[in-house]
Structures are given as C-alpha cells and as structure tokens.
Amino acid sequence: MKFLNKYSSTSQLTKRQALTLIPVKNIESSEEILNSGVVVIRYPVTMRPWIAKWIQRFKEPSPQIGSRKLQLDSLGTEVWKMIDGKRSVRDIVDTFAETHQLEGREAEVAVTQFLRNLGKRGLIGLQG
C-alpha cells in the first residue's frame, strides 16, 4: 500500500479564493440569441504571425484578426447569461445547483470547467 502522497499546490489561489472571483465578459465579443433560445457568441481571434504572413501573400494586407463563433447549449447559455460582472463564480455555481437540483460539487465542477473553457478562448476574464 502506498501511503501519504505529497499534495503540492501549483496554483497561487486557493479554491475558496478562486470562487470569489467575478467573471467578466470580453467587451469585444458579441452574442446572438437563436430561435431555440441558445446563444451564439462571436469573438475575435488573433492569427499566429506566420499564418498572417502566409495569408498576406495571397490577399491584401489586413489586420491580423479573424473571428470565430461558439454556439452554447442550453446549460451553457444559462451560465453565460449569469455572467453580468456582478455575480461571483460561487454565486453562479450556487444558482446553477439550485436551479437544477444538483449537488454543490457537481455544479461547481460543471460551471468552473465551462468558465475555464470560456477563459481559454478569451471570452471572459476574472476580476477580484
């Protein structure tokens, strides 16, 4: 039996601190609500320099920015709508858990994973 694994923290923030942060939408993103009620987010992306150079060989010089779309599902839409620059991650998790009768932990993992994905795409930032 292996006992006593070492638990090292790689993050500067504790979980409790991270949950108090407030997600804020990227002001350069725009959203569209489809008839089904789900949200499509359009957001700018910066091309890698070598791709931009390669494209310039064939096209007129243009700002090195493109855009992408992200269609959310109904649960993603719900969380996206809760991001208002006032509610903390904890508030969003609690509301989500209550709305769907989920356990706190499950709601926390679901919401934080979703927010992390939005953050990786540059759609949201977190402020203290």
Added chain:
Amino acid sequence: MLKKIAWNGIHLSVPSTWELGRIDTRHLLFDNHAGPAMEIKWGPVKGHFSHRSHLKKLIAQQKHHPDKNLEEWHLPPTWESALSNFIAKGFSWQSGDENGRGAILFCPSCKTAVMFQVFNIADHMTGEAILKTLKSLQDHRNDDQTAWIVFDIHALLPRTFQLNDYQFKPGNYKLAFTDGFQTVKLFRWAPASAFLSQTDLSQFAANALEFNRENLVTTSFLEHPAVEWRSNIISGRDNWLYRFKPKPAFHWVRVWHVAEKNRILGIRIDSKKPIDANMMMSICANYRLNPV
C-alpha cells in the same frame, strides 16, 4: 451533521460539509473549503500484517521531504475506543503550518488494512465530530452485499460483483461491475430537464446506452416513468453455447426518470448466461438517489 459514504467495502460517516475531492478504487480524499480534510486508503492483506513495518515504510518515504516530520503517535483513549474493531497504530506528522494525524488499522476478521489521516485537525472538526467519523468506520458488512454510496448515488450489489470502471463527470455518473460472465452498469444523469429537453426518455435511453429504440418497452418503475429492454433469447438447455461467444448474449436494461429530483437513473446488465430476474429486481430496488 454527518453523511454516509460507502465505496468498495469501506463505510464511514463524515461531516456533511466535506466533499469527495478524489476517488480511486481504494482511496478517498475528502475536502472542505480550506483544502484536504481527510484521506483514507485500504487494501486486502495476504499473510501476516505488521503495523511496525508499515510505519517504518511511511517514515522512510518521508526522507524525500526533510521538512516533514513523521513519527509514531500514541492514539488517545477516545480514538482507541472508537477504533476498537481494528488493531490500530497511530502516527502524526508536521510540515510547516500543516499537520496530520492518523492511524494504520488492521481488521483481523476480513484481513483488510486501512490507513487514514486527518489534516489540520483543529481547522476541520471538533474532537466529538472526529470520534463520530472514526466510530462509523467499517471495512466489511455482515451480509453478502457491498454498498456504494457516493455523491447522490446509493446502490447495493451482491459482494461477488467487483468494481471494474467508474466515471464521475458532471452530469453523467457511471459505475461498472463484473462478476464472471456478467457485467452490471449503473448510470445517473442530471439535470434530467436538460437531457430530456429535445427528446423523450426512450430516445435518450437508446442513445445513451447504444441500442435500438424499437426494442424498448415503456413502463413504470416505483411510480417513475421508465423504459425497459430484455434481450429476447430463450434461456435453457438450448442456449448453453451462448456463454462461449465472445460477446454477452443476454441483456437487461432499465432506465427511469426521477422527475422530482431532476435525474435519470439507469441499469444495464449484460451476461453470457441467463440473467437472474431476482438479482435484477434487487439491484433496481436498491439503486436510488441520496438526498442532496
């Protein structure tokens, strides 16, 4: 207030504010808001078990962490009394502001060794709460069943079924067990309102469990809307060759919608021999949701 946890033979009650932070086949780590609160590991022992040699191993492992000072710790009488079903030897460690106290336990009746440690005791629980948790610790049941109580799942299976696979993804929990010729899979989906927003229970079950919707029978189970499918193979003398086929020939699926808890539960049994109806009924009857 305590909540029950049962996993792969271990039962214990922990403060309701604790949550499972890590779950492995024979390892549970409980978190509270401040970080890890308690860890427990266990395993079967073949032959003689020596507390002293395990403690020496533990101490030897800490040589890589010079700032961690692990040593033998004499259990207080209250702990000894709470752990009276085991032969126990305590240990403690200190590393900067962090500390831990725990014990290596051995159960002579089921030959299982258990190691638990509580982190930063003063931060996490009062003396009375820790005693309740320790007193609730069991490593075997007296019947031939194994309980599985984690998150919102509560299941009871015959002891012969061994845990084969598990997954706890948000929205989708799955536990798979095997027993020789047959496998049992338990499913739990949440929130049901999201899964059933675009489809009905039959289509959902057929998609999630990958079988033909036309085979499903709509029924009810414990007053919940349900769908069920049994493979239509006549069991008996003519079918003994089925057990030599590479894939199971007998199947039984039941999926039901617990609307008031916004969840869907499912059981799938695949077997190379005819499925025991009583066993299926017993597993279904004992598979339910814990209050959130």
